[in-house]
Amino acid sequence: MNNLIRMITTDGQISVIALDSTNIVTEMKRIHSTSKVCSAALGRLLTAASLMGCSLKGKEDSLTLRINADGPCESVLAVSDSSGNVRGYIGENNIQLPLNEKGKLDVKGAVGTNGSLTVIKDLGLKEPYVGQVPLVSGEIAEDITSYFAVSEQIPTVCALGVLVDPDTENIICSGGFLIQLLPFADDAVIDLLEKDLENIQPVTTMLFERMTPEEICRKILPSFDMDTLDSSFVEYKCTCSRERVSKALIATGKDGLSEMAEDETTEVVCNFCNKKYHFSREEILSFMK
Numbered sequence: 001m002n003n004l005i006r007m008i009t010t011d012g013q014i015s016v017i018a019l020d021s022t023n024i025v026t027e028m029k030r031i032h033s034t035s036k037v038c039s040a041a042l043g044r045l046l047t048a049a050s051l052m053g054c055s056l057k058g059k060e061d062s063l064t065l066r067i068n069a070d071g072p073c074e075s076v077l078a079v080s081d082s083s084g085n086v087r088g089y090i091g092e093n094n095i096q097l098p099l100n101e102k103g104k105l106d107v108k109g110a111v112g113t114n115g116s117l118t119v120i121k122d123l124g125l126k127e128p129y130v131g132q133v134p135l136v137s138g139e140i141a142e143d144i145t146s147y148f149a150v151s152e153q154i155p156t157v158c159a160l161g162v163l164v165d166p167d168t169e170n171i172i173c174s175g176g177f178l179i180q181l182l183p184f185a186d187d188a189v190i191d192l193l194e195k196d197l198e199n200i201q202p203v204t205t206m207l208f209e210r211m212t213p214e215e216i217c218r219k220i221l222p223s224f225d226m227d228t229l230d231s232s233f234v235e236y237k238c239t240c241s242r243e244r245v246s247k248a249l250i251a252t253g254k255d256g257l258s259e260m261a262e263d264e265t266t267e268v269v270c271n272f273c274n275k276k277y278h279f280s281r282e283e284i285l286s287f288m289k
Contacts, residue, residue, distance in 0.1 A: 001233070002232055002233050003019060003023065003213060003234060004017070004018070004050065004084050004231060004234050005017070005018055005019075005212075005213040005217060005228060005231040006055075006229040006231070007214070007226045007228050007229060008182075008227055008229055009189075009221070009226050009227075010224070010227055011224075013181065013182050013184070013185040013186070014179065014180070014181060014182060014185065014189065014221065014224065015178075015179075015182060016178065017051050017054065017055070017177060017178045018175070018177040018213035018216045019047060019050055019084070019175050019176055019177070019234070020174075020175045021043070021046065021047040021174045021175050022173045022174045022175065024043075024046055024086060024174070024235060024236045025039065025043035025046065026174075027235070027236035028043060028088065029043075031236075031272075031273055031274055032089065032274075033093060033094070034093045034094070035093065035094045035095055035096055035169070036105055036164045036166070037073075037095055037096070037097050037105045037107060037109070037110045038090050038094065038095055038110060039162060039169070039171060040107050040162040040164060041076055041090065041107045041110050042076055042078070042089070043162035044140040044141065044160040044162055044176070045065055045076050045078040045088060045140055046086045046087075047162075047174060048078070048141070048158065049063060049064075049065045049078035050080050050084040050085070050234050051158075051178045052065070052080065052144075052178070053081060053082060053084050053085075054080070054082070054084035054232070054234070056081075056123070057082070058082060058123060058124055060082070060124055061081070061122060062079060062081055062082070063080045063119070063122075064077065064079045064080075064118075064119070064120040065119060066078075066117070066118045066120070067111060067115060067117050067135070067140070067143070068115050068118070069112030069113065069114060069115025069116070069135055069138060071109065071138065072092055072097075072110060072112075073091055073092045073093075073095050074090075074092055075091045076088070076089075076090050076091070076111060077089055079272075083232060083234060084232065084234035085234050087236060087237060087239070087272040087273065089271045089272055095110050097109050097110060105162075105164065107138065107140065108138035108139050109138075111139075111140070113138040114135070115134075115135050116133065116134055117134075117135060117144070117146075117147055118130065119132070131147065132151075133146050133150045133151060140160055144156070144158040144160075144178075145157065145158045148180070154180050156179065156180045156181075157177075157178070158176065158177075158178050158179075159200070159202075160175075160176035161174065161175060161176065161202055161203040161204035162174040162204070163204040163207070163208060172204075173208050174204070174207070175204070175207050175213070176203055177203060177216060177217070177220065179193070179197075179220070179221070181193070195223065196223050197220075200220050201219075214228070214231070238273035238275070240272065240273060245268050245270075246287065248268075249279070249284070249287055250287045257284055257287050257288050258288070260279075261285050261288075263281065264281055265278050266279045266281075266284055
């Protein structure tokens with residue numbers, strides 16, 4: 001069953017992408033054993049990366065979102081391919097914080113507010129595109145909205161949510177959507193959009209009610225007729241391999257390899273999926289040739 005959909009209003013003035021990322025965040029929690037608030041923080045960033053990455057044009061293109069701030073979770077990172085498949089990690093995975101003043105998981109407290117959101121787009125060119133904006137809230141959705149306004153000058157509404165069972169800490173549901181005004185949207189359309197936005201429910205509420213991504217798109221923009229551009233199934237997907245890890249080790253240079261060769265075995269653990277790779281001393285020495 002497809003969990004990501006891209007739609008456009010029939011007048012061609014608004015695009016919307018919606019994603020049910022429950023499967024992604026559930027797998028992320030299994031891999032990283034995140035606490036409730038860390039599941040919410042990394043889950044939101046993974047969802048945002050998928051929503052943004054699925055619009056990349058080239059098959060080999062990729063998008064990276066990285067938050068570095070003063071919160072206890074340190075850095076949070078998510079990487080998406082051009083299909084919307086994602087992987088990620090969080091610096092500290094077991095932070096415990098009380099609920100915020102609204103009775104919600106304190107993502108802002110975990111991430112921090114003094115820091116930056118960096119967006120890296122690898123489009124197969126000589127140098128990747130890098131955009132960076134200061135955090136405006138640490139809640140992630142507002143920071144994504146700020147990035148689009150400042151760096152790409154695209155009026156955007158971003159909603160992200162992760163609902164975690166308070167007792168088992170399992171992921172109940174997770175998802176998000178991006179609404180963007182396309183160039184030359186007229187004032188009447190903007191007025192209608194603003195009216196619709198006044199009545200939007202939290203994305204986790206809609207997902208908990210078992211609404212599909214398409215139903216969510218139509219629910220949040222009831223004043224507009226919409227056509228489907230495409231839909232797909234996206235997942236948490238690591239791209240690590242022994243070959244890639246070998247290349248990374250070679251890139252450390254002869255000094256680094258020489259130090260590794262002092263041990264009988266070198267173990268490398270993938271940050272994204274925790275898979276372990278072992279290299280013998282002989283293999284490490286062969287990389288120096």
